[in-house]
Amino acid sequence: MxxxxxxxxxxxxxxxxxxxxxxxxxxxxxxxxxxxxxxxxxxxxxxxxxxxxxxxxxxxxxxxxxxxxxxxLEPAAAAQEIRTFWAQVEADTAARRNLASFLIDHLSRKDPGMSPATAPLDIRYAALSDPGRVRGHHQDTVHAGPRLLAVADGFGSGGALASAAAVDALRHLETDGIPAGSLLDVLQDAAESAAEQARQAVADPAGDGPEEAGTTLTAMLWTGSQLALVHIGDARVHLLRDGELFQITHDHTLVQSMVDEGRLTPEEAASHPQRSLLLRALGRGADGSPDLHLHDARAGDRYLLCSDGLPAVVTTEEIRRVLSGAGDPEQAVRELVALANDFGGPDNVSCVVADVVEVRA
Missing domain, CATH: 1.10.1660.10 (Multidrug-efflux Transporter Regulator; Chain: A; Domain 2)
Structure with missing residues (x-):
């Protein structure tokens, strides 16, 4: 040789x-x-x-x-290891992409030339949470206030405690002032606090119990003309604008990653047996950092935050129909929760609806 x-x-x-x-x-x-x-x-x-x-x-x-x-490793195991590594790279890249978008939006808004003057805006809001018709326990937590909107969906043993703890960690945003130029830091600190509180809520000193327990968290902070979004898990935020409905969050689930990779169609993902398997969440055994976004608000916008118990059984078109037809946020949340229960209510369902309105002098 x-x-x-x-x-x-x-x-x-x-x-x-x-x-x-x-x-x-x-x-x-x-x-x-x-x-x-x-x-x-x-x-x-x-x-x-x-x-x-x-x-x-x-x-x-x-x-x-x-x-x-x-x-x-053998070739098959090596291939799986490479697949796992690349999924982590893509998740990290997506997180950095979201952060880059946030920073671009945040810094652009400091340029007076890119922030056209508009009439003062405010939000009108309502929230409703229901255990559904099948589950024997309720693990969702919701909050709707003048500045903070939040939905958290707990899972595993202690999931209800985790969701409540995560939302409680954000409640101070209702009253705390946000120093100029520090919105990103405020959101990051709040997200880290929510993660820590969720971990503590499901901590098991004896080391017993399920390996994973925790919560999703999706929250929006009203800043006066924008809504700042913190999102991890599979709760969703939809925006109804000019009669069109847009999903502005990305599910952190196994099936969504398979859709992103082209391995599943959205239709196949909707009925996949592992559609509820989370890749990112808060709590014990959970991993991942939340997405951060800023959204310019317009008078007439209607935002919906909901746990996955709603889109699991109610189609996007039905959600759009209810949001378009309901006269106010209170009516909208009642109709959406009732609709989920009419379709069997297999899971807890929680909704927060907020309307962006002009402030009249």
């Missing part, structure tokens, strides 16, 4: 000689032979496949320790 010099092997594998020396030192790609006198490294041609895999994985940004682990 003719061995390849490090230069030849580097060219064929698209790895530099410097990288090959490093990977040898780390035990990631050991040469077939090292000259005992000169220390010159020689490689077998059959090592090229592994070297090329290492090069490709490095292009993905995979850490060397994880690449070394993949090298110990």
């Amino acid at each position: 003719e061995l390849l010099t490090i230069g030849t092997f580097a060219k064929a594998s698209r790895l530099s000689p410097k990288a090959l020396r490093l990977y040898d030192e780390l035990g990631l790609l050991t040469p077939a032979h090292v000259d005992p006198v000169s220390g010159y490294r020689l490689y077998a041609p059959e090592q090229l496949e592994r070297a090329r895999l290492v090069a490709w994985l490095r292009r993905l940004g995979m850490p060397l320790a994880r690449i070394r682990h993949i090298g110990t």
Whole structure:
């Protein structure tokens, strides 16, 4: 068997000689032979496949320790490990994308030229939460106030405590002032506090009980002309504007990630047996950071925050019909909850509806 010099092997594998020396030192790609006198490294041609895999994985940004682990796996297990890694990369990228969008919006609004003067705005709101017709326990928590709108949907043992704790951690936003330029910090601090309170609520000193317990959290903070959104989990926010209904949150669920990857259609996701499996939430055994967004408000806008108990049984078109026809937020939440129960009410259902209105002098 003719061995390849490090230069030849580097060219064929698209790895530099410097990288090959490093990977040898780390035990990631050991040469077939090292000259005992000169220390010159020689490689077998059959090592090229592994070297090329290492090069490709490095292009993905995979850490060397994880690449070394993949090298110990059978092909099917290695493929699954790469799939898991890339799902994490995409989730991290999405979180950074959302943060970048938030910062762009936040800084743009500091430019007077990009903030046209409008009439003063305010919100009118209502909230309603119902256990549904099937569940023997109620784990949703809602809040609607002059500045804060929130829906949290608990899961697992202690889910009701987790959802209540997460929402309670945000209630101070109703009265606390927000210093100029600190909205992002305020939202981040509030989200971290909610996560910590949710974890404490489901803490199990004995180490017993389910591995996962916690809550989703979707909340909007009224700032006078914008609504700042904090979102993690599968509760949803819809905006009804000029008769059109828009979903402005993204579900953090397994099936939604499969839709994003093109592995499922939205129609298939709606009936998938794992449609409730969360990828991001707050609490014990949960992981992930919330999405942050800013939304310009317009007079006439109607916002809906709801737990997944509503869209699980009520179609988007039915939701749009109710939101378009209800005269005020109180009527809207009553009709939406009643509609979910009319369709069997298999889950807790919670709704907050807020109308953006002009303030009359």
